[in-house]
Amino acid sequence: MMMDELLVGDVGGTNVRFAMARRTAGRFVIDHFEKLEGDDFGSFEEALASYLETTGLKPDHACFALAGPVRAGEVLLTNRRWHVSARHVSDRFGIGAVNLVNDFAAMARAVPEIDPATFETIVDGTPREGAPVLVAGPGTGFGVATLLGSDASTWHVLSGEGGHVAFSPRDETELELARILLARHGYVSNELVASGSGLNAVHEAFCEIHGRTYQEIGPQEMRQLADAGDEMFLSLIQLRANTVMSAVGDLVLANGALGGVVLAGGVTDRITDFLKTPEACERFVERGPLCQYLRNCPVSLMRDPEAPLIGAAAFHEQEIK
Template sequence: MAKGATDFAIVADIGGTNARFSRVRLTDLSLDKVQVYPCAQFASLSDALQHYRQQEQLFDLLDVAIAIACPVQGDVVQMTNFHWTFSIQQMRSDLQLNTLLVMNDFTAVAMCLPALKETDRIQCGQGDVQLNHPMAVLGAGTGLGVGHLVPLGSQQYLPLPGEGGHVDWAATTEQEWFIQQFLAERYGHVSPERLLSGPGLEDLYQAIAAYQHKTVEPLSAADISRHALAGSNELAEQTVAQFFASLGSVAGNLALTLSTLGGVYIGGGIVPKLLPLLGSSDFRQRFEQKGRFAGFNERIATFVITADQPGLTGAGMYLKQTIISQPQGE
């Protein structure tokens, strides 16, 4: 890449509540000029981006990559949990951009994996990373995001976003069979997201209480996490233990689905906050507990992503790959 402004681009990570923007240096994917705005502050994503460019005086940067928390299929993008709707081509034209790349937020998280430094991840359990093999990523937050990343050679990667958080969840213990029925009565279809999310933690707390024939007041996911970390509520500790056991099973399924010898990575907002409880949980045991294929999963490394802005970094990684692969003169 030429020196100067073209070394840099703008990346964004757009959720239902907040919009994060940053400048990224495409040579090393370092981030600076990070700003976080409430989405409700702006009538449109275009307005938010223009405000950021003006605030940071970045009108010379004409390459932009946006990770957004909704499906991206075609030109028109409509957010799931906010009212912003836009045409990618129209927005690119209106803002006179050279490149406007819009992707699902977990496409961006998957793309960040090759850029993670040792300090950006913490390994849980045994296993080794085999280079040039597929990787998997999942993240529990408001929902459960799932994706894969396939190396194509020459520092090129193919992200495979999907809706794996909404497949059928499989119970494997007596307590889990009870949880299955508890959640089925409440929701009908029981998916991994029904357990492995903020709302899932809250439902798990109620389900385990019912399994133990206890009547308890509802607790928020934040309070369950706080009590579990402090050891001040036994039911909260049991809830987090069940959460990690189920997370291990689902992560192990992802590993088998695409033979992710490049590793399985856990992002999202919940697990990093509960990290002190992960090592003593059944996460890794359940990850490997795959019958005749237990030995297969034993070889696969599992990590928790601790990087501050994986979505922004992944958007930058995807933009860098896209720009480099474009024919000269475009």
């Protein structure tokens, strides 16, 4: 089956992005891009109908990257209770070939499609040739996927829900945070501590630890307060960065992902300078007798906002061959 252009989507807990993708001179080009607020729609299909009506497009192929586990062509989004079915989308919109893929699986599949010069170095190192590459990081949730490939033409992605691995406290503040969150939530994951969906819970716990009155504020204001020298918010943001680096270090150990780590996600992008601190970088490698296993593993940051769209296109292209 041949494909000239296809509809692609990136469906997260906050935003929905749609575009058309086509491969030109070996790389995917994205156009007709639209970003929609998820809260403006009652379902994924409502959001898609709005996009198609606005653009007047009638695609024959589509692939959507969604923030949730994909099972038998269906997804229930983890942080937005939307149910998406490939068959229903195909039937309603007359799209002949529809694929669904986990958003971080799409992010991982995008890695070999994107110019390496666009990645920002977090930890220097040398990737081991042929080894898996871990792609992970917090946005609204905490996504994790592993890219496997023996050559430049065949890539496979192992996806799961690695962001829900249990948070592992490693100092007194983290132990106290874990105690408070455990009492309130019953289970403390890396997603709860590091992602946007858990930020208010962590902020509230930090206010208790620091003896301050809790007032709900957004991440941008927290960052402004931290930059102005507020010790509580400096500590809160650094803890989240440490959690990200500790979590991806654990996942490299579990997956043997010495091909390197690619960090992604909106939260990751906003706390890059905290991820680069010696404290956070040491969290990545400090594993007792296995420190040397991680010492030369590189960590970089994916800056391309089109990555999940490109990854969805690459996944679909490979699926229909």
